[in-house]
Amino acid sequence: MSLLQIRDIEARFGGVVALGGVSLDVPEGMIFGLIGPNGAGKTTLINMVSGLIAPTAGHIVFDGACGPWPIAQTVRRGIVRTFQQTRAFLGLSVRENLRIATVHSPDPGSIDELIEACNLGDVLDRTARDLPYATLRHLGIALALALKPRLLLLDEPAVGLTAGEVERLGALVRRWNAAGITVLLVEHNVRFLMDVSQRVAVLDRGRLLFEGTPEQCQAEQKVIDVYLGRRAADADD
Amino acid sequence: MIAMPLHKSVAIAAIAFALAAASTLTLNDYFVYVVTIGAIFATLAVAFDVLLGFTGYLSLAHGALYGLGAYACALLTSRYGLSFWVALPLCGALTGAAGALIALLAFRTRGLYFAVLTLGIGLIGHQLFLVLPNLTGGVGGFVGIPGPEQPGWLAVRATTYYALLALTLLLVTFICALLFVRSRLGAECLAVREDLTLAQALGIRVSSARLAAFTFSAVFAGLAGALFASISSFIAPESFTVLGTGFQLVALVVVGGMGTLWGPILGAALLTALPEGLRVAATLSLLAYGVLLLIFIIFAPQGIASLISRTARRIGGGGREP
Amino acid sequence: MLELLPQQLVNGLALGSTYALVALGLTLIFGVLLIPNFAHGEFYMLGAFITYALVAAGLNFWLAMLVSVVCIMAMGGLVDRLVFRPIETAPALSLMISALAASIILQQVATMIWGTEPRTIPAPLTGVIRTPFFAVTQLQLVVMASVAAAFGAVWLVLNRSRLGLAIRATAQNRDAAMLMGISMPQVRFATFAMGAALGAIAGALLGATFPIYPSMGVNPVLKAFVVLVLGGIGSLWGAIFGGLVLGVAEVLVAGYIASELQDIGAFAILVLVLLVRPQGLFGRAQVER
Numbered sequence: 057m058s059l060l061q062i063r064d065i066e067a068r069f070g071g072v073v074a075l076g077g078v079s080l081d082v083p084e085g086m087i088f089g090l091i092g093p094n095g096a097g098k099t100t101l102i103n104m105v106s107g108l109i110a111p112t113a114g115h116i117v118f119d120g121a122c123g124p125w126p127i128a129q130t131v132r133r134g135i136v137r138t139f140q141q142t143r144a145f146l147g148l149s150v151r152e153n154l155r156i157a158t159v160h161s162p163d164p165g166s167i168d169e170l171i172e173a174c175n176l177g178d179v180l181d182r183t184a185r186d187l188p189y190a191t192l193r194h195l196g197i198a199l200a201l202a203l204k205p206r207l208l209l210l211d212e213p214a215v216g217l218t219a220g221e222v223e224r225l226g227a228l229v230r231r232w233n234a235a236g237i238t239v240l241l242v243e244h245n246v247r248f249l250m251d252v253s254q255r256v257a258v259l260d261r262g263r264l265l266f267e268g269t270p271e272q273c274q275a276e277q278k279v280i281d282v283y284l285g286r287r288a289a290d291a292d293d
Numbered sequence: 294m295i296a297m298p299l300h301k302s303v304a305i306a307a308i309a310f311a312l313a314a315a316s317t318l319t320l321n322d323y324f325v326y327v328v329t330i331g332a333i334f335a336t337l338a339v340a341f342d343v344l345l346g347f348t349g350y351l352s353l354a355h356g357a358l359y360g361l362g363a364y365a366c367a368l369l370t371s372r373y374g375l376s377f378w379v380a381l382p383l384c385g386a387l388t389g390a391a392g393a394l395i396a397l398l399a400f401r402t403r404g405l406y407f408a409v410l411t412l413g414i415g416l417i418g419h420q421l422f423l424v425l426p427n428l429t430g431g432v433g434g435f436v437g438i439p440g441p442e443q444p445g446w447l448a449v450r451a452t453t454y455y456a457l458l459a460l461t462l463l464l465v466t467f468i469c470a471l472l473f474v475r476s477r478l479g480a481e482c483l484a485v486r487e488d489l490t491l492a493q494a495l496g497i498r499v500s501s502a503r504l505a506a507f508t509f510s511a512v513f514a515g516l517a518g519a520l521f522a523s524i525s526s527f528i529a530p531e532s533f534t535v536l537g538t539g540f541q542l543v544a545l546v547v548v549g550g551m552g553t554l555w556g557p558i559l560g561a562a563l564l565t566a567l568p569e570g571l572r573v574a575a576t577l578s579l580l581a582y583g584v585l586l587l588i589f590i591i592f593a594p595q596g597i598a599s600l601i602s603r604t605a606r607r608i609g610g611g612g613r614e615p
Numbered sequence: 616m617l618e619l620l621p622q623q624l625v626n627g628l629a630l631g632s633t634y635a636l637v638a639l640g641l642t643l644i645f646g647v648l649l650i651p652n653f654a655h656g657e658f659y660m661l662g663a664f665i666t667y668a669l670v671a672a673g674l675n676f677w678l679a680m681l682v683s684v685v686c687i688m689a690m691g692g693l694v695d696r697l698v699f700r701p702i703e704t705a706p707a708l709s710l711m712i713s714a715l716a717a718s719i720i721l722q723q724v725a726t727m728i729w730g731t732e733p734r735t736i737p738a739p740l741t742g743v744i745r746t747p748f749f750a751v752t753q754l755q756l757v758v759m760a761s762v763a764a765a766f767g768a769v770w771l772v773l774n775r776s777r778l779g780l781a782i783r784a785t786a787q788n789r790d791a792a793m794l795m796g797i798s799m800p801q802v803r804f805a806t807f808a809m810g811a812a813l814g815a816i817a818g819a820l821l822g823a824t825f826p827i828y829p830s831m832g833v834n835p836v837l838k839a840f841v842v843l844v845l846g847g848i849g850s851l852w853g854a855i856f857g858g859l860v861l862g863v864a865e866v867l868v869a870g871y872i873a874s875e876l877q878d879i880g881a882f883a884i885l886v887l888v889l890l891v892r893p894q895g896l897f898g899r900a901q902v903e904r
Contacts, residue, residue, distance in 0.1 A: 131495065132496060136494070143488055145487035203496060402889050410886060414886060536718075583719035
């Protein structure tokens with residue numbers, strides 16, 4: 057059975073329909089990629105799955121229980137997210153950041169694992185604000201991992217990273233996944249997404265356009281038209 | 294920021310306490326009084342900093358909470374004949390409850406609205422002290438509050454005894470605040486201060502953390518008020534105004550150093566005791582508060598504490614900062 | 616009791632007009648620049664004192680008020696330059712604290728110059744107009760008229776001038792406005808000058824009715840925050856509406872319940888409104904940084 061089932065999720069802001077009845081299944085243990093052009097509703101979907109906003113209709117089934125739940129409960133059930141504009145506690149040191157994230161962790165030894173898993177060992181006493189961009193990104197993800205999620209929602213983790221950094225990030229994501237964390241990845245960087253994900257869904261204007269393997273996706277004409285084609289056109293501007 | 298081990302912080306605080314306590318045995322009555330007032334304001338400032346510095350909320354209701362503790366103590370000891378030692382914890386509990394209630398209301402709002410709402414509550418409190426003459430003595434003030442009973446074995450002047458009480462309260466407040474900010478709740482408060490949305494996304498119990506911080510600061514503000522009333526024997530509404538006491542607290546904490554616990558004590562010592570000791574006119578000292586507050590918030594928002602620790606680190610060879 | 620109602624309403628509207636005038640300046644500065652300018656009460660206070668000093672030196676009241684308004688406009692710009700510009704990018708908490716500091720500094724400076732003894736400006740108009748139901752002083756009429764005039768003037772500047780367009784753009788989105796080449800120092804100065812002028816007008820007019828003293832600005836500015844909460848932060852109409860509502864409510868509380876509850880009533884309204892609508896009665900979505 058799928059770990060996460062999204063059923064007919066709908067989001068309206070005033071008269072604007074950001075999501076018009078989207079259903080998706082994310083099987084346990086998978087890295088699941090979600091792409092779509094700007095305004096397709098990817099971030100809205102993440103916001104709803106993570107409990108930050110309540111959907112106007114539809115529901116979310118996680119591990120057999122039926123939601124959506126408010127954010128605190130969602131986190132307790134094991135769904136944790138990161139943010140597009142990486143968020144960390146900027147005024148505090150990396151160590152303090154991790155301490156805050158592990159405040160409710162039953163296992164105090166887990167901080168060391170995290171430091172190791174996110175390559176933060178050299179910067180523990182640096183203030184988060186002073187970290188290089190890529191390291192800050194790792195810290196943001198470390199904060200989420202500290203909660204030992206079963207499902208990790210990554211909201212555009214590769215934005216602004218260099219090619220080398222993206223590659224390292226991909227390796228980390230695979231490692232966490234191998235350790236048993238299911239990942240729902242929203243990404244603009246198509247190559248990164250196709251490379252890392254085992255299954256891919258495409259959103260367009262609030263609707264599900266396609267779902268399948270990365271190979272199928274790249275061969276699918278309507279995806280190329282709507283998404284890849286438009287990106288190519290954007291690049292020409 | 295590298296945190297000192299707990300026992301080391303407590304030891305340093307105890308030494309400072311012992312030095313200050315010893316000084317009150319030798320100083321003349323006037324300077325002992327200055328130490329007493331300084332210690333009471335330092336207590337207030339430390340309590341206030343748990344909310345302002347560690348949780349990131351500017352409350353302007355704390356002048357009124359301080360007053361609530363003072364009037365409660367005055368009523369309990371003079372009208373109901375309770376011993377000061379019985380009244381003191383009652384006052385703390387009362388202001389704690391009032392603080393929790395205010396927090397429940399005020400945390401429905403954020404940012405500017407939070408400051409404005411607590412400002413309104415602070416003003417209502419001050420007005421109530423004025424318009425309830427049966428309870429508070431009105432504008433004329435509350436006269437004849439019995440002082441704390443001095444045990445026979447402690448053969449010191451009454452003024453010295455009061456100073457020792459004030460210093461002890463400060464020490465207790467400091468240690469409690471230290472334990473609070475290093476606890477789980479303290480870590481959660483820091484998270485609230487730094488980024489509310491992220492804190493929520495990480496499953497941190499935002500409302501209980503900031504409720505705890507507000508209640509904590511209210512309890513100790515009330516205790517400080519109770520002690521102030523008891524050793525002053527006379528209190529009047531003008532001691533509990535929003536722009537007097539409420540503003541003074543902000544100045545002490547910001548100038549001393551928000552988000553450190555010894556900073557506010559330093560701020561209180563410099564800004565309360567010093568003008569009092571030098572007998573500066575009230576207008577001039579308020580002006581100085583304003584100017585210092587402005588200078589610090591613009592040029593050194595982390596206050597004297599960070600200036601000192603930065604200098605110390607530089608002199609110490611900067612070995613601790615990687 | 617009820618036969619006094621028309622008179623109470625007139626008094627309430629007159630009082631409310633002064634709140635509206637103070638609130639108009641406060642809401643302008645907050646709406647455009649997101650600065651909670653607690654020192655606005657001191658613009659009001661100094662507007663009264665400068666008028667007082669000039670009248671005492673023999674100047675005609677209206678001329679004195681004009682000079683005072685110009686002085687306070689310059690001071691508004693100066694306060695922004697010294698107090699708020701240096702921490703433009705700091706968190707809202709710092710802005711609030713520096714505003715508090717500015718407020719205290721100006722109050723203490725005024726105390727050093729004029730002392731705490733209340734003073735009065737000789738009223739320029741002393742006539743009273745009587746109707747069968749109520750009486751209204753000429754000065755009260757001037758105050759009400761000046762609210763209408765001030766509102767009209769601010770509206771014209773905002774909606775019919777290039778500068779006003781720049782100010783409105785800034786209020787919508789400061790970064791975008793800057794990217795479009797709008798000069799931020801200019802917008803800031805204009806906003807502060809306008810806001811300060813509104814405060815000074817209120818102070819001078821009120822100073823001709825009530826005693827003036829250095830801490831006289833504290834209550835009105837707090838009331839103005841109540842008005843902002845009532846009327847919605849950043850809304851000019853809201854400032855007028857909220858001011859009038861508050862004035863009438865206060866006078867009714869004082870008249871029909873107990874006069875010493877007038878202020879408590881005002882702040883109780885503040886607390887109640889914020890509890891029911893944490894974003895203000897007509898508030899747009901919360902502005903936060």
